Amino acid sequence: MTDKTAITPATHTTPPAAFSHGVKKGNILQVAGQVGFLPAVEGQPPTPAGPTLREQTLQTLANVHAVLEAGGATWDDVMMIRVYLTDVDHFAEMNALYNAYFEEQGLTAAPAARTTVYVGLPKGLLIEIDALAVLG
Amino acid sequence: MTDKTAITPATHTTPPAAFSHGVKKGNILQVAGQVGFLPAVEGQPPTPAGPTLREQTLQTLANVHAVLEAGGATWDDVMMIRVYLTDVDHFAEMNALYNAYFEEQGLTAAPAARTTVYVGLPKGLLIEIDALAVLG
Amino acid sequence: MTDKTAITPATHTTPPAAFSHGVKKGNILQVAGQVGFLPAVEGQPPTPAGPTLREQTLQTLANVHAVLEAGGATWDDVMMIRVYLTDVDHFAEMNALYNAYFEEQGLTAAPAARTTVYVGLPKGLLIEIDALAVLG
Numbered sequence: 001m002t003d004k005t006a007i008t009p010a011t012h013t014t015p016p017a018a019f020s021h022g023v024k025k026g027n028i029l030q031v032a033g034q035v036g037f038l039p040a041v042e043g044q045p046p047t048p049a050g051p052t053l054r055e056q057t058l059q060t061l062a063n064v065h066a067v068l069e070a071g072g073a074t075w076d077d078v079m080m081i082r083v084y085l086t087d088v089d090h091f092a093e094m095n096a097l098y099n100a101y102f103e104e105q106g107l108t109a110a111p112a113a114r115t116t117v118y119v120g121l122p123k124g125l126l127i128e129i130d131a132l133a134v135l136g
Numbered sequence: 137m138t139d140k141t142a143i144t145p146a147t148h149t150t151p152p153a154a155f156s157h158g159v160k161k162g163n164i165l166q167v168a169g170q171v172g173f174l175p176a177v178e179g180q181p182p183t184p185a186g187p188t189l190r191e192q193t194l195q196t197l198a199n200v201h202a203v204l205e206a207g208g209a210t211w212d213d214v215m216m217i218r219v220y221l222t223d224v225d226h227f228a229e230m231n232a233l234y235n236a237y238f239e240e241q242g243l244t245a246a247p248a249a250r251t252t253v254y255v256g257l258p259k260g261l262l263i264e265i266d267a268l269a270v271l272g
Numbered sequence: 273m274t275d276k277t278a279i280t281p282a283t284h285t286t287p288p289a290a291f292s293h294g295v296k297k298g299n300i301l302q303v304a305g306q307v308g309f310l311p312a313v314e315g316q317p318p319t320p321a322g323p324t325l326r327e328q329t330l331q332t333l334a335n336v337h338a339v340l341e342a343g344g345a346t347w348d349d350v351m352m353i354r355v356y357l358t359d360v361d362h363f364a365e366m367n368a369l370y371n372a373y374f375e376e377q378g379l380t381a382a383p384a385a386r387t388t389v390y391v392g393l394p395k396g397l398l399i400e401i402d403a404l405a406v407l408g
Contacts, residue, residue, distance in 0.1 A: 002272055004212065006246035017231035018238045019250035023215050025270045026163070027298070030215040033251030076276065079295050079302040080404075084253050088394055095289035102290045110278035114291035115305030115402045117356050118392030120254030122224055130251045132216075134297045136274055138408055140348065142382035153367035154374045155386035159351050161406045162299070166351045169387030220389050256390030258360055266387045268352075 002026045009066040011039035013046040022067035024135075029071045031131040033084070034063040035121070053090050053126050057097045060129050065105075068133060075105055077133040078112040084119050084128040091116065094127065138162045145202040147175035149182040158203035165207045165269040169220070170199040171261050189226050189262050193233045196265050201241075204269060212244050213269040219252040220264040227252065230263065274298045281338040283311035285318040294339035301343045301405040305356070306335040307397050325362050325398050329369045332401050337377075340405060347377055349405040350384040356391050356400040363388065366399065 007022030007029070015021060015032070022031045036056030037046040049059035064081075068074060085094060094116075102111065112131070121128055143158030143165070151157060151168070158167045172192030173182040185195035200217075204210060221230060230252075238247065248267070257264055279294030279301070287293060287304070294303045308328030309318040321331035336353075340346060357366060366388075374383065384403070393400055 002270075004215070004244075004246045004270075015250075016227075017250070018235045018243060018247045019217065020247050021249065023246055023249050025213075025215060026272070028215060028270050030249045030268070032216075032249035033253070077297075079276070079297060079300060080304075080402075081291065082251070084251075088392055091288075091394065099290045107290060108276075110276045110295055111290045111292050113293065113295050113302045113304035113402070114287075114289070115354070115356075115400065117305070117400065120224055122227065128251065128253065130216075130249070132302070134274075134276075134300050136298070138406075140351070140380075140382045140406075151386075152363075153386070154371045154379060154383045155353065156383050157385065159382055159385050161349075161351060162408070164351060164406050166385045166404070168352075168385035169389070218387070220387075256360055258363065264387065264389065266352075266385070 007067050007071040009070045011066065013037050013040040022071050024071045027134055027136045029073050029133040029135060031064050031067045033128045033130040034060050035125050035128050036060045048124055053093055054097060056126050057094055060127050061101050064129050064131050073133045073135055076108050077135050078131050079134050080132040081112045081114045082130050083114060083116040084121065085116060086118065086121050086126055088118050090126065143203050143207040145206045149173050149176040158207050160207045163270055163272045165209050165271060167200050167203045167267040169264045169266040170196050171264050172196045184260055189229055190233060192262050193230055196263050197237050200265050200267050209269045209271055211241055213271050214248040214267050215270050216268040217248045217250045218266050219250060220255050220257065221252060222254065222257050222262055224254050226262065279339050279343040281342045285309050285312040294343050296343045299406055299408045301345050301407060303336050303339045303403040305400045305402045306332050307400050308332045320396055325365055326369060328398050329366055332399050333373050336401050336403050345405045345407055348380050349407050350403050351406050352404040353384045353386045354402050355386060355388040356393065357388060358390065358393050358398055360390050362398065
């Protein structure tokens with residue numbers, strides 16, 4: 001019997017329903033869909049880092065990273081990154097931000113796989129990202 | 137060599153193509169996208185539990201649960217739940233139904249991670265859910 | 273410590289960002305979102321197999337298969353296939369192509385689970401597919 005544990009980074013906003021920002025069981029770590037919310041401030045509703053794709057993409061990646069770290073994982077452990085954008089015209093800019101971010105983090109020889117699709121998101125949000133990691 | 141087995145709850149409608157409602161291999165169990173179809177009735181086409189988000193959400197969760205159970209898993213084993221809605225305005229109501237459902241099931245200390253996005257679905261369907269579980 | 277390795281089929285186009293067409297770690301293999309691009313031709317941009325759903329579906333399945341093979345996996349190892357279409361009216365035709373493809377590949381007793389949703393994709397692309405496999 002392996003324990004499943006919830007991963008709840010201290011700075012994250014409370015999820016809007018009964019789900020965890022991340023869960024870990026055995027060597028599998030799943031990060032829930034993260035958006036560009038700034039660190040939670042007591043008594044304030046979740047607030048995006050800004051209205052732009054740049055601000056939201058960087059904050060979203062930071063939020064995914066915070067869940068990985070709180071679960072004892074790194075980007076190197078990530079197998080799959082799912083990127084949800086709202087606008088096909090954001091693809092090139094998101095890719096540039098994505099590349100710059102991972103270059104700064106230290107690109108690995110085996111970056112995660114990725115799927116990007118274009119969906120609807122709550123008003124004001126331009127990007128959502130989730131991730132699956134295999135540890136060990 | 138570990139065997140992959142198909143999971144086919146007795147009451148489920150036949151999938152519209154060559155896929156399984158669930159598959160299990162080793163300690164991994166994947167539930168295919170479930171919608172709010174009522175238990176299959178011989179000779180009748182798949183029929184949603186009703187036109188409302190409430191009816192479809194509860195039936196969809198029951199259908200996911202049926203696959204988990206038929207595969208020897210419980211909600212406690214679920215790592216990730218992907219919720220596909222067709223309308224951003226359904227988010228709050230879906231969350232309320234989701235919370236009530238899992239409270240009734242007995243909330244665990246580590247609920248699954250979740251991603252919710254807004255997509256197109258076949259006419260009449262308002263919600264689709266799939267799930268990844270790790271057993272043992 | 274298990275090594276994560278990138279899977280890069282020789283014929284595949286270079287990903288438009290820092291991600292891998294596939295990654296493998298331990299017994300888990302993740303295939304990135306594949307579209308209907310023909311094998312890469314030096315100096316030419318990625319080109320879809322054709323404008324039709326039929327051409328793109330068959331090429332996309334071939335591209336997923338190429339990643340599986342390059343990673344030492346087969347369709348039998350695949351647990352989950354995610355199909356992204358742009359048009360609900362394509363569902364029946366995609367299912368027919370999907371069934372014919374897997375029949376030709378030799379249908380297994382336990383086909384993978386699947387989720388199909390309708391999203392936006394870059395102009396000219398009608399289908400995208402990713403896959404999760406468990407080996408061994």
